[in-house]
Amino acid sequence: MSISVKNLTYVYHQGTPLETIALDDIELKIHTASWLSIVGHTGSGKSTFAQHLNALIFPQKGEVEVEGMKVGPESKDLRNIRQKVGLVFQYPEQQLFAETVYEEVAFAPRNWGVKDDEIGERVEEALGAVGLDPSYYARNPFHLSGGEKRRVAIASVLSARPLYLVLDEPTAGLDALGRKDLLGLLAELRETGMGIILITHDLELALSCSEQIMIIEKGKKLCCGTPDEILVRLLDDKVHGLVLPETAMLASKLVSEGWGVPLTSDEFILARSIIEKVKS
């Protein structure tokens, strides 16, 4: 049960003066029941990478396989791949079109040919997962608040019951509470066995919630590892456009001064460690 990416390369506007290498020889394996964050600054190629996973873009070189199904123009499994890998674009509320929340969330299962009697169950399940009760069903999605619109948009992807959920900058434009709620929802989905793939430029966010992080720069995979490994690597070798969390910078300074605290971006762990050191 995995997504396998081998030597993936993609170039926009090939052969024109606007030619841009978006992805250059990327290798990666993604499993269900895991949380991978792909981090890079604007224009690093992370969104292009996300769209390959959902077969919206086909590899120009290399290959992408989702659960053994190859992504490519000749593939007969494109719809199957898109059903398995749910993709939530940046500002997903901008894709809303239906007259009611129910119809919006029922859009995906209808497209996948789910029977009418099962659609209601899926809508209820998906809206429940994002914390919207049945009083929302008949409401017009355009009349909801920004945060509610985003929840509806995410529910409309979840209703297809994907194995993997790819989210492109999902916290953009959300306030602190909305961001916390969303991350809580993603952690719950991860616990149900879904593979979460978070595309973000926010290193602090990725360090706080991921199991694996891949750093991408100018289309190249710079490094991949656990948050701790990534932190150590980035403290040694800074990446243009990525800002290390202040907690991590402080921890690094304390380590270099011989304090013996862990290198971490988690402020609670660092604070506890400092208190213990001071007490002892």
Added chain:
Amino acid sequence: MKFLNHLTFGQYVPAESLIHAMDPRAKILGTVSLLTGVFLVEHPSAFLIWFLLLMIITFFSKLPYRLILGSARPVLILVVFTALIHVFFTSGTPLFSIGFLTVSREGISMGFYMGIRLLLLVLFASLLTLTTSPIELADGLEALFSPFKPLGFPAHELAMMMTIALRFIPTLLDETDRIMKAQLARGADLDRGGLIKRLRSFIPVLIPLFVIVFQRADDLAIAMESRCYKGGKGRTRMNPLEWSLSDSIAFAICLTLVLVLSWVDRSIW
């Protein structure tokens, strides 16, 4: 999946070339004169000369030939449709019939002429937009229309509308692409089925797009008002347009070519 990747019509590609460096007024006037010449063609082989001219200007613009030729791709259906309309609906000596449609000798000739003229029109217009930034294009048009201002002609307003429209072409193409992909990711089937099914399947793309367009228009209006925009009266320019000797020469060459080629077309061929 390519979607809107090949749309180059209306795009600007910066480069350091003779054509890019020209004054936008000279480019606009030159293009208009060349297009007039294309519509004056009477002999089919004269079209070859016009294509050759297009290639020569492309050479001086330092843009790839495939970029210029590729810009006609989105309008090829329109070109073929226009040609067919003329083939079937021009009266003249009948050659054969397909059902209720009759094809005449004059129809085939007119279809060929109109198809090629439309194609050349798109290619020359693309060359203008590919080598002239939207701001330059709008400034050029405003300057050309400004003599009509005393007659009540809204030169500045038209130029501003054009600047905004051109500025938003790539943005809206990106938005369309993104919404199409978002709906495809939710299982929408946009490119299968008959005409009615396809039109219906585009509703999930069109509604969000309209919402975004109105939202953007609203945001832009507020942004312009907050910066005290009150139309063109009393505005000065950071980079005023400068018509140089090379612009006069380039425009004169275009005019001469049109006159000479039209004369050759009518008198010699």
